[in-house]
Amino acid sequence: MTEFDPSLITGTLIHYYVTCKREAWLYSRKIHADQWDENILMGKALAEIKEEQLQDFPFSNLKFDKIGKQRGHYLVTEYKKSMSNPEGARMQLLFYMWQLKTSLKLKQINGKVISGRRVVFVEGNEANMKMLEELVAEVSRFLERPAPPPFALNKFCKGCGYRDYCR
Numbered sequence: 545m546t547e548f549d550p551s552l553i554t555g556t557l558i559h560y561y562v563t564c565k566r567e568a569w570l571y572s573r574k575i576h577a578d579q580w581d582e583n584i585l586m587g588k589a590l591a592e593i594k595e596e597q598l599q600d601f602p603f604s605n606l607k608f609d610k611i612g613k614q615r616g617h618y619l620v621t622e623y624k625k626s627m628s629n630p631e632g633a634r635m636q637l638l639f640y641m642w643q644l645k646t647s648l649k650l651k652q653i654n655g656k657v658i659s660g661r662r663v664v665f666v667e668g669n670e671a672n673m674k675m676l677e678e679l680v681a682e683v684s685r686f687l688e689r690p691a692p693p694p695f696a697l698n699k700f701c702k703g704c705g706y707r708d709y710c711r
């Protein structure tokens with residue numbers, strides 16, 4: 545029996561999966577990282593500051609930092625306090641773009657993630673959307689496993705809120 549409902553997959557979960565599969569599994573089971581972790585507290589503070597700038601969409605509870613039209617297509621912008629894993633940030637934003645595109649039946653949507661001076665552009669072309677759909681299916685299959693993969697030290701452990709839990 546499936547223990548994880550695929551409709552519960554979020555952009556954050558996609559980011560975690562691309563960063564560390566163990567982290568994604570723990571998060572999916574609501575085993576939350578240390579709430580006093582500096583990175584998490586900083587993220588919460590930033591989220592509160594940005595709250596007024598966020599736009600709500602009537603079709604869902606999705607929220608983005610900024611969405612606008614640029615030369616005939618939609619452009620979603622997301623600001624991050626840090627970007628230790630640009631690939632994770634890219635896939636997270638692509639997930640949001642995919643949700644917007646399919647929900648609103650948009651023709652073209654692109655995105656960018658901004659962290660300090662760093663900017664990562666995300667193209668919403670067909671190949672990327674297909675890759676995202678395959679990733680979502682892969683994450684769903686992965687999250688059906690009854691236990692997380694074992695701890696394996698990696699370059700993201702140092703800044704991870706689960707580091708005390710894992711070691």
Ligand code: SF4
Nearest residue numbers: 564567701704707710
């Ligand atoms: S501490 Fe390391 S192994 Fe554990 S969840 Fe975080 S990144 Fe993954």
